Amino acid sequence: xxxxxxxxxxxxxxxxxxxxxxxxxxxxxxxxxxxxxxxxxxxxxxxxxxxxxxxxxxxxxxxxxxxxxxxxxxxxxxxxxxxxxxxxxxxxxxxxxxxxxxxxxxxxxxxxxxxxxxxxxxxxxxxxxxxxxxxxxxxxxxxxxxxxxxxxxxxxxxxxxxxxxxxxxxxxxxxxxxxxxxxxxxxxxxxxxxxxxxxxxxxxxxxxxxxxxxxxxxxxxxxxxxxxxxx
Numbered sequence: 001x002x003x004x005x006x007x008x009x010x011x012x013x014x015x016x017x018x019x020x021x022x023x024x025x026x027x028x029x030x031x032x033x034x035x036x037x038x039x040x041x042x043x044x045x046x047x048x049x050x051x052x053x054x055x056x057x058x059x060x061x062x063x064x065x066x067x068x069x070x071x072x073x074x075x076x077x078x079x080x081x082x083x084x085x086x087x088x089x090x091x092x093x094x095x096x097x098x099x100x101x102x103x104x105x106x107x108x109x110x111x112x113x114x115x116x117x118x119x120x121x122x123x124x125x126x127x128x129x130x131x132x133x134x135x136x137x138x139x140x141x142x143x144x145x146x147x148x149x150x151x152x153x154x155x156x157x158x159x160x161x162x163x164x165x166x167x168x169x170x171x172x173x174x175x176x177x178x179x180x181x182x183x184x185x186x187x188x189x190x191x192x193x194x195x196x197x198x199x200x201x202x203x204x205x206x207x208x209x210x211x212x213x214x215x216x217x218x219x220x221x222x223x224x225x226x227x228x229x230x231x
Contacts, residue, residue: 002221003033003049005041012046014099016081016130019069020225021062022051028088028179033224035090042094048076049225055217056231063142063154067212068230070136072219082136083108084129088180091128096173098130104167105139105159106130110174117175125156125166127176138162140208143200157200158208 006012018036022029033049040047052069054061066084073079081100089109100106109127111117139162143154159166168174215231 001223003037003225004047005037006046007041007044010044013044014080015046015077016040016083016098016100017069017073017077017079018047018049018083018085018098019066019073020049020051020085020087021060021065021069022053022087023060025087031179032085032087032090036085037224039091039094040098043097045098047098048073050228051225052228052230054230061144061146063146064144064212064214065230067141067144067209068214069228070133070141070209071212072216072228074133079133082131082133084131086127088178089127089176090179092175092177093173096169096175100130100132100135101167102132104164105135107166107168108174109176110168111171112176112178114178114180117171119168119171123156125159129155135164137209138164140204140210141212143203143207144212145203145207154200154204158204161201161204 003018018040020029020032029051036049050069050073052065052072054065070082073082081098083098086109089112096108098108105125107125107129109129110119112127139155139158142158146154156166217229217231218227219229220227
């Protein structure tokens, strides 16, 4: 119920919240849920899967939805790890552990099939990433004022500006299948992930978790996930 699970015969090695910003991708969602639950259970994790949706037909604000997901998830439990997960990615290797690095934000999807299992750019932090709540708050989350999918591109710069660095799952472990049209993936992920822009330098401390405003419309437990709908 609500996508929540604890190992029945042992203490979980980690408590992980899986956060999925979502908009009209039902087929991909079914595939992800089919694969991710047994994958996480084999790792003996305690976890809950959250689906965060925005109401209406306006532009998709993936960055802000992830901020909302973090805020709402932390009301439920003192999570060890926050997994920011694209709905279109399925992990291939059971040894790609959905736990956080103790010291730095961790990029999990280091090798995607649509990129020929090669990292598209050294600043790339998209797809699936793992951060402790402390990491997320230290960099003030994602920017709320970016609309469309590209707001998440700002996160690599925020990590740097917050005095942290990115660690990556090794490519032979961080392999993912992409359940999405290749041209759409390239459109979303081909943006330049470079050094912090002047805008990011000026706004990252004031635009993020500390300025998050939203209206919670519903919070519903479904058989395989918890759905959060917001305005």
